Each structure stands twice: as C-alpha cells, then as structure tokens.
Amino acid sequence: MARKKSSSGNILAQLLNQNGVKMILGFVAAGSFAFAFGQEKIQQFVAKAAPSNSACLDQFYRDVPPYLMKDSLNKNSYPLCFNGFNVMYSGVSKTPLWVAEALTPERLSQKIPREDSFHEEPRVNEAHRALLSDYRASGYDRGHMAPNADMPTKDAQFDSFSLANMVPQAPKNNQQVWRELEEATRAIATKQKQDVYIVSGPVFAAQKLKTIGKGVIVPTATYKAVYLPKTGAIGAYYAPNDNSLQVKIVSVCYLEEQLGINLFPQLNEEQKRNTYNLPLKATAVKAAKPIEYSYWDAESQCAEDVSNDDLQAMQKQFKPAGSSSSAGSAGQASTGLDSAAQDAIVKQLVESLLQYILQLLK
Known part of the structure; x- marks a missing residue:
C-alpha cells in the first residue's frame, strides 16, 4: 500500500510539474504576444498624442x-x-x-x-x-x-x-x-x-x-x-x-x-x-x-x-513633438518616445507579469 501511495504521489508530482511548465510556457508565449501587441499600441498612442x-x-x-x-x-x-x-x-x-x-x-x-x-x-x-x-x-x-x-x-x-x-x-x-x-x-x-x-x-x-x-x-x-x-x-x-x-x-x-x-x-x-x-x-x-x-x-x-x-x-x-526630426539649428532631438524606450517599457511590463506568475506558482 505504501508503494502504491508513493507511486501515485510521484505521478501526481510529475503531472503538476508538466502542467506547471505548460503554464509558464503559455504565459511566456502570452508575454511575447503582449510585447509585440503592446509595442504596436505604444507606437499608435505616441503617434496619436502628437500633432x-x-x-x-x-x-x-x-x-x-x-x-x-x-x-x-x-x-x-x-x-x-x-x-x-x-x-x-x-x-x-x-x-x-x-x-x-x-x-x-x-x-x-x-x-x-x-x-x-x-x-x-x-x-x-x-x-x-x-x-x-x-x-x-x-x-x-x-x-x-x-x-x-x-x-x-x-x-x-x-x-x-x-x-x-x-x-x-x-x-x-x-x-x-x-x-x-x-x-x-x-x-x-x-x-x-x-x-x-x-x-x-x-x-x-x-x-x-x-x-x-x-x-x-x-x-x-x-x-x-x-x-x-x-x-x-x-x-x-x-x-x-x-x-x-x-x-x-x-x-x-x-x-x-x-x-x-x-x-x-x-x-x-x-x-x-x-x-x-x-x-x-x-x-x-x-x-x-x-x-x-x-x-x-x-x-x-x-x-x-x-x-x-x-x-x-x-x-x-515644422514636425510634431513626437517625430524624430531635430528641432531647429541647435539640432535638438524629439521629446517623443523612441523605439528603445518603447521596448524598455513593454519589457518591464512582461517581466513584472512573469514575476507575479512565478510567485503564484510557488
């Protein structure tokens, strides 16, 4: 009887581990999608916000x-x-x-x-x-x-x-x-x-x-x-x-x-x-x-x-504030979010999401 319980426990643990891996992989995939989707949305927002x-x-x-x-x-x-x-x-x-x-x-x-x-x-x-x-x-x-x-x-x-x-x-x-x-x-x-x-x-x-x-x-x-x-x-x-x-x-x-x-x-x-x-x-x-x-x-x-x-x-x-053109003869860069800043924001969001999921799985 003891062996059966041990065997059942091992099987259950394996299933949980497999499901956990699948959950994490699923969340990572969702995070990757969120990254691409979020990046596009940020670009749309910046374009819309600027004249x-x-x-x-x-x-x-x-x-x-x-x-x-x-x-x-x-x-x-x-x-x-x-x-x-x-x-x-x-x-x-x-x-x-x-x-x-x-x-x-x-x-x-x-x-x-x-x-x-x-x-x-x-x-x-x-x-x-x-x-x-x-x-x-x-x-x-x-x-x-x-x-x-x-x-x-x-x-x-x-x-x-x-x-x-x-x-x-x-x-x-x-x-x-x-x-x-x-x-x-x-x-x-x-x-x-x-x-x-x-x-x-x-x-x-x-x-x-x-x-x-x-x-x-x-x-x-x-x-x-x-x-x-x-x-x-x-x-x-x-x-x-x-x-x-x-x-x-x-x-x-x-x-x-x-x-x-x-x-x-x-x-x-x-x-x-x-x-x-x-x-x-x-x-x-x-x-x-x-x-x-x-x-x-x-x-x-x-x-x-x-x-x-x-x-x-x-x-x-005369370019909108969010464009990549320089401002005047002083050559000032635009104050809009550049691609690197957009990537950093989305990455932070995805990383925060994954950290939260891992805390739930512990």
Whole structure:
C-alpha cells in the first residue's frame, strides 16, 4: 500500500510539474504576444498624442510659415509645432520671434476653463531655454503670444503655457492692451464667421536692450499681424512694451521692415501694403459691418519674396513633438518616445507579469 501511495504521489508530482511548465510556457508565449501587441499600441498612442505634420501646417495661411530673412535671426532658432499654434523660438533672445495660429469659428466654439501651467520648454537646449526663475520678481508678466483663451483643448491649453510662447511684457501692455486685442481678433472670427490668420511676437528695436533673469531679452514692442482671407482685410497691431496703453495699426510691410521677417510669404507686396482699420476692442466688431479700408503704405520696405524651395524646406522643419526630426539649428532631438524606450517599457511590463506568475506558482 505504501508503494502504491508513493507511486501515485510521484505521478501526481510529475503531472503538476508538466502542467506547471505548460503554464509558464503559455504565459511566456502570452508575454511575447503582449510585447509585440503592446509595442504596436505604444507606437499608435505616441503617434496619436502628437500633432500631425498637416496639423502643424494648418496654423499657417496656405500652409506656409513666416520666413526669417536675416541670417542673424536664424542663430540658435527652434521651429516648434504645438497643439493649436506654431513658434519660431530664438535661443538668443530666449523668446519666440513669431507665433502663428489660425482662428476659426469652430475652434473658438470650444470653451474650456483656464488652468495655469507655466512651464519651461523641454525641446529647447538648456543653454537657450527661458526659465521660470527668469521672470520671477522681474517686474514683467509672462505674456502669451498665442493666448490661452484661443485654445480649444486641454493639450493646446497646456502648450500655450510653455515659456517658448512667452515674452516679458509690461503689466498694462499684457493685461489691458494685449488682452483687448486678443478679444478683438476672436470676435472677428466668432461674430463675422470668418477665419483669422495671426502672427504675433516681439519687436527688438533699441540699440541697447534690457534683459531679465539669465538673458531673456525684453522687447521694445509687441505686434500682432492679422489676415482675413474671406474679405482680404489685413493689417497689424503695434504696441510699445510699456505701461502707456498705446497701440497703433500699421501695415504688414511696416512690420516686416522692422523685424526682418516675411510674415506672410504667400501674400504679394500689394496685399501687404494695404491697411485696414482693425478693431481695438471686441465691442467694435459688428457682425454685419465689414472691417473698413484705411490706407496703402507706399513707404515701408516689404520683405523680399522667398523661393518655393526655401519655403518648402521651412515647412519640413515644422514636425510634431513626437517625430524624430531635430528641432531647429541647435539640432535638438524629439521629446517623443523612441523605439528603445518603447521596448524598455513593454519589457518591464512582461517581466513584472512573469514575476507575479512565478510567485503564484510557488
């Protein structure tokens, strides 16, 4: 009887061992499948989370970005695609040189509550990056160029608080003049039901410029160039970066001469010399009253035309944050997950799963 029990026990042990091996092999096979499946899913997630190249170009009129005409402006520059706007960031001034966005009635119909999330831009090299500490106790606001209120999603709102979208603005310039101009441009889109293409940024027009923190240059003025394809209305706001509450409307050619930037390369010189009476406040925008023509600027020096090859090369620089392209002349790598990082994440998941299974089998 004892021998029979021993024999039965051995057989049972063998069966358990065989089944255990089969279970482990099954889990390993399942883990291998999870690895392949999980890797694909992570890649899909990263691709979905980042804005597409076409979405980047949608922020420009006819998909064409502004073009820097001066070689000095290209030094340490970073073309950055965000959700809802694009930036040409300068590692020299540690501010954007321009910020472009396309406002539509549909976009502005999405209302989300404001959530402040000021942050430093990780795609910019540390040596060229504006820091939160640069603005602290500086006497200047962190002034959005693409405003938070223009953003239709949480991702776009978060992106708008990147310091790559900020310039040091005098408090009254930011909180009153600039706020009212932002409200006016939104009113054009919503009340008159038309698309509004905007390029905003700083002007550095003094021989000696003030800095804050570790080298963030304070602009002498801020600008906002506006084009309405539906009616052909065009012009630009120009506001001294002080507390004077002054603002004037100028031609796009006037701005281009000041900046050394072709703000709307897809428009001809005749169009950019036209100047319309852009509204200074949202209350000045009437649904049934088109924006009136003001004058033709015959004096300013418009930016020269840019070749199609150069424009196409510039278009290719605006890649979504998750792509493998470099950022600007500084050659920054993308902040998206690369294949090695994806593999490491999935391997960790599989290893954790196997460790858990082995604990159960003990």
